[in-house]
Every structure is written in C-alpha cells, then in structure tokens.
Amino acid sequence: MNNEELALRMVIEDLELGKWVQNGFTISHWDGRTIFVIGGIPGEIVDIKIDKTTKQEWFGTVIRFKQTKSNRISVDCPSFLSCGGCSYRHISYQEELTIKKxxxxxxxxxxxxxxxxxxxxENHYRNNVQWKQKKKEVGFYKKGSHDIDSRTSQFCLTVDPRLLLSNLSKEIQNKIKHTKDILLRLSHSGISIYDREETEFFLKETIIRIPKGGFSQIxxxxxxxxxxxxxxxxxxxxxxxxxxxxxxxxxxxxxxxxxxxxxxxxxxxxxxxxxxxxxxxxxxxxxxxxxxxxxxxxxxxxxxxxxxxxxxxxxxxxxxxxxxxxxxxxxxxxxxxxxxxxxxxxxxxxxxxxxxxxxxxxxxxxxxxxxxxxxxxxxxx
Ligand SMILES: C[S@@+](CC[C@H](N)C(=O)[O-])C[C@H]1O[C@@H](n2cnc3c(N)ncnc32)[C@H](O)[C@@H]1O
Missing domain, CATH: 3.40.50.150 (Vaccinia Virus protein VP39)
Known part of the structure; x- marks a missing residue:
C-alpha cells in the first residue's frame, strides 16, 4: 500500500480546527502537514477521516466531535457531507454569509x-438539477465516488421541490426512465429536460428562451x-x-x-x-x-x-x-x-x-x- 492509500484509511483524532478558509474548509496542522477539513467549525476538536491527499496538503471530513462550539446548529439534511454539495449546513445561514463576505x-x-x-x-433556490441514474437509483453521486445517494433526489433542500423525483409527473418520469443523466430545469410551462428540450421563462416582461444544453443561472x-x-x-x-x-x-x-x-x-x-x-x-x-x-x-x-x-x-x-x-x-x-x-x-x-x-x-x-x-x-x- 502506498502512502496515499495509507492516508486514505487514516482517522486523525482530536484535531483542533483553525480558521475558516476558502471552499468551505477550516484549516489545521498535524504532523507537519496542512489539513483542510470540511464539516467543522473553528475551535472545535474533532476526529476526521482523510478524503484526498496531495504532496503538500491533506483534505478531510469530520466524523466525530470531541468538543463542539455553541454556534453549531443541527443539520437538516441526511446527506450533508456525504453528497458533497453543501458545505455549511452545520452553521446558520447568517453566519455563512458573514464567512463568505x-x-x-x-x-x-x-x-x-x-x-x-x-x-x-437559503433553500429551494435551484431552478435546475442534474440527477444521476444507475440501476434504478436516482440522485447525486456521493462525494468522491460514482455511487448514488438516492436520498438526495427525494430530499435535497437546495433544489426547488418540483424537481424532486417523487414530485415529477408520470409523463416526465416516463421520459427519463432509461436516462443516465437526468437534467431538469423549471420553465414557464412546467419542467424541461434541458439536454433535450428548450426552456422558456419570463423575467418581468422580457421573454427568454434557452436552447437545449444552453447555460442558465440557477x-x-x-x-x-x-x-x-x-x-x-x-x-x-x-x-x-x-x-x-x-x-x-x-x-x-x-x-x-x-x-x-x-x-x-x-x-x-x-x-x-x-x-x-x-x-x-x-x-x-x-x-x-x-x-x-x-x-x-x-x-x-x-x-x-x-x-x-x-x-x-x-x-x-x-x-x-x-x-x-x-x-x-x-x-x-x-x-x-x-x-x-x-x-x-x-x-x-x-x-x-x-x-x-x-x-x-x-x-x-x-x-x-x-x-x-x-x-x-x-x-x-
Ligand atoms: C456564466 S455563463 C454566462 C451566460 C449568460 N451571461 C447568462 O447569464 O445566461 C458563461 C457563458 O460563457 C460561454 N463560454 C464558455 N466558454 C466560452 C468561450 N471560450 N468563448 C465564448 N463563450 C464561452 C458559455 O457557453 C456560457 O454561456
């Protein structure tokens, strides 16, 4: 087993988390290395698993808390930190905005x-989504893998509820039955499968049509x-x-x-x-x-x-x-x-x-x- 494979099996215990840095991470130092950790709050003491290593830096995710900070809130999504989409569901949205600023x-x-x-x-804002489908499982990939987290297509809080799997009409469900990538976007008349269909919407009195595969802000x-x-x-x-x-x-x-x-x-x-x-x-x-x-x-x-x-x-x-x-x-x-x-x-x-x-x-x-x-x-x- 090489060093990277060894690192990826490691759990680092009792790591004290340092300040917030870019990309949702806090920064820590351990055994002469810089470690970027997701899912913690500066000042917390945690156990982490290593997700990725480069020569200079390691990246890890919190798996256990030893000491938490009082600004931690209870997480409202079962897939937080496993789907890789959100970075900040463990702190308030107000605090997230302060960090981003x-x-x-x-x-x-x-x-x-x-x-x-x-x-x-802070929730339900996404007007489009890209679900993956494999062996009848539909959802986002789990972080760092091609396994599907099927809870996400039932639950994801960032997505407009109309795009969640159980809320799709029978007609759309039939159209996407055998599709690996399910690309859905809200449009004026309902939902478009946006790699195959165009999307039309109004911005006040301006009418906008986006072609299949075209970019649109989310x-x-x-x-x-x-x-x-x-x-x-x-x-x-x-x-x-x-x-x-x-x-x-x-x-x-x-x-x-x-x-x-x-x-x-x-x-x-x-x-x-x-x-x-x-x-x-x-x-x-x-x-x-x-x-x-x-x-x-x-x-x-x-x-x-x-x-x-x-x-x-x-x-x-x-x-x-x-x-x-x-x-x-x-x-x-x-x-x-x-x-x-x-x-x-x-x-x-x-x-x-x-x-x-x-x-x-x-x-x-x-x-x-x-x-x-x-x-x-x-x-x-
Ligand atoms: C962030 S989007 C902005 C689109 C548009 N302003 C909007 O809000 O709908 C970036 C756009 O750059 C286009 N793009 C990407 N690479 C490009 C390139 N090399 N030359 C010109 N346009 C490019 C993409 O197709 C996409 O439409």
Whole structure:
C-alpha cells in the first residue's frame, strides 16, 4: 500500500480546527502537514477521516466531535457531507454569509467595509438539477465516488421541490426512465429536460428562451435582484458589448438602458437563441456573434464600445481579453464572476489598464455551498 492509500484509511483524532478558509474548509496542522477539513467549525476538536491527499496538503471530513462550539446548529439534511454539495449546513445561514463576505474581503481588503450583499432564501433556490441514474437509483453521486445517494433526489433542500423525483409527473418520469443523466430545469410551462428540450421563462416582461444544453443561472430567487443591480450601473442609450452572453439574458433584461448591443458567445445554439430572443423582444439593434473568446481576437467592431458586460465561466477572462478591454474605448466594465479567485486575478490586471473598482457585491447564488457570485463595477476616465 502506498502512502496515499495509507492516508486514505487514516482517522486523525482530536484535531483542533483553525480558521475558516476558502471552499468551505477550516484549516489545521498535524504532523507537519496542512489539513483542510470540511464539516467543522473553528475551535472545535474533532476526529476526521482523510478524503484526498496531495504532496503538500491533506483534505478531510469530520466524523466525530470531541468538543463542539455553541454556534453549531443541527443539520437538516441526511446527506450533508456525504453528497458533497453543501458545505455549511452545520452553521446558520447568517453566519455563512458573514464567512463568505470575510473571505471575499480577504481578496479585496480595500472593500472590507463597503462590500454589499444580495441574498435570498437559503433553500429551494435551484431552478435546475442534474440527477444521476444507475440501476434504478436516482440522485447525486456521493462525494468522491460514482455511487448514488438516492436520498438526495427525494430530499435535497437546495433544489426547488418540483424537481424532486417523487414530485415529477408520470409523463416526465416516463421520459427519463432509461436516462443516465437526468437534467431538469423549471420553465414557464412546467419542467424541461434541458439536454433535450428548450426552456422558456419570463423575467418581468422580457421573454427568454434557452436552447437545449444552453447555460442558465440557477438561483431562481436572485435572478431579478442580480439583473436589477446590473441595470443600476447602466444609464440610458448605452452602447454595450456583452461577452460570454449565453442566450443573451443580461442584455435582454437591461433593454431599457441599451441603445445598441453586440453579444459574444461560443455555443452556437445559444447564439441562435440570443438572436431569436432579441427578435421576440423586438430589439432590432441587438446582434450576436459566435466566437471562441479564449482563442479568437475580439472583433474590431467592439473596440469603440464604452460599456462592457462580462460573465465568464469559472476560468475568468484571459490575458488577451483583458488586454483587448484595456486597448478598447471601454470606460465602464461590469464583471459578474462565479469564481472570486479568477476575478481577483483579472481585476489586478485590469487595474494596470487604468480601471478602478467602483462597486463590489457578493451575490449569494448558491446558499449552503461554498460557491458565490461576485458582481464588480469597474470604471476608468
Ligand atoms: C456564466 S455563463 C454566462 C451566460 C449568460 N451571461 C447568462 O447569464 O445566461 C458563461 C457563458 O460563457 C460561454 N463560454 C464558455 N466558454 C466560452 C468561450 N471560450 N468563448 C465564448 N463563450 C464561452 C458559455 O457557453 C456560457 O454561456
């Protein structure tokens, strides 16, 4: 048995947990090693099992408590820590928000006292879900394995109850009978199986259609507050470039502020639907281009645009995209990011092109998990 296999069988006893760090972990030190622990609270003394090792660091999960802290609450989900979705069900949601704000402030110290927060219901917020199905078992995978935890499809508290297995109509149950990946999304007319069907919904009076397989934000309660915050950064008659636009949701919703928009995105069907959405909303001055933003140069037509909205995947913007924004006539950049680390990296780089952060907002799209969205407004003269 090699060292890693040995470590994965180990239980470390009486470990004192240190401070909260990124990704839902607390940090501890043991036998000269750094150990990241999930499921504990700083100051608690616990036994942990090791889940994963790298050369420098070990990762573990609490399995027994020796001394608990008074802020621990009783966990409301039988699959907490075994399904790998949530990181914070053992503390209050208020405390989770305080931790997330403080971790974000660690990356942007100047914003420590001026970060704002958009949050909503801590449960039932997911408007889509991806269940796995194997031998008639349906649910999320257990953490670090391909075994299914079938309790999750009956119970998961982050998911809108309409997407739980027992609440699905007979018609949908029949359609997904033999499917390995069950991808469900709430739509205006019910539930769509979103790798096979399109989704349609309204954001106030704006109608949005997402193609099969297209991206859509998952927190049904915070979509409008997030979009309204973006709109608050826009004046009227703006010329806008929207990068990583998906099916065009941000610009379509912000139509009252926009005179002309060019959207860029690499998923061809999303581009087709962005164009259809613009027509359905009677926005003739909107156009969309299918391009790989990590490989292809930014089209010259964008270089004169003064307001840019970017909403990239977790990898953030590339050096080339940052440089293009720097060279362009962009004066206002609205950046919505699902990864604070790549946002921090990109904002440091964009500062070298004269941009300054004017507003920073934590949008808690993913309560009870360690994930969150960050909205940043950057400006330059
Ligand atoms: C976080 S989503 C944002 C979508 C859109 N703003 C929304 O809220 O619906 C990121 C988008 O980037 C797109 N994308 C991923 N890689 C890309 C690339 N290399 N070039 C252009 N777009 C890309 C994805 O298809 C996805 O639509």
């Amino acid at each position: 403080s971790l974000l402030a660690d990356r942007f110290p100047k914003w420590k006292d001026s970060l704002s927060l958009i949050s909503g219901s 927190n049904q309660f915070l979509l409008i507050p997030w979009l309204d915050k973006i709109c608050s950064y826009l004046s009227t008659n703006e010329m806008v470039a929207e990068l990583f636009c998906g099916s065009g949701m941000i610009g379509l919703y912000a139509q009252k502020h926009i005179e002309k928009l060019i959207g860029l995105e690499s998923h061809p069907l999303s581009i087709k639907f962005a164009n259809l959405n613009a027509s359905a909303n009677n926005l003739k001055q909107y156009s969309y281009i299918c391009t790989n933003l990590y490989k292809d140069p930014i089209p010259v037509s964008l270089m004169k645009v003064s307001t840019w909205i970017v909403n990239p995947p977790r990898s953030g913007l590339s050096k080339d995209i940052n440089a293009s924004i720097g060279k362009s006539q962009c004066k206002k950049l609205i950046y919505s990011s699902c990864n604070a680390a790549t946002l921090q990296r990109d904002l440091i780089e964009l500062e070298t092109f004269g941009f300054q952060i004017e507003d920073l907002v934590l949008v808690d799209f993913f309560p009870r998990t360690h994930h969150f969205e960050v909205l940043a407004l950057l400006v330059r003269d």
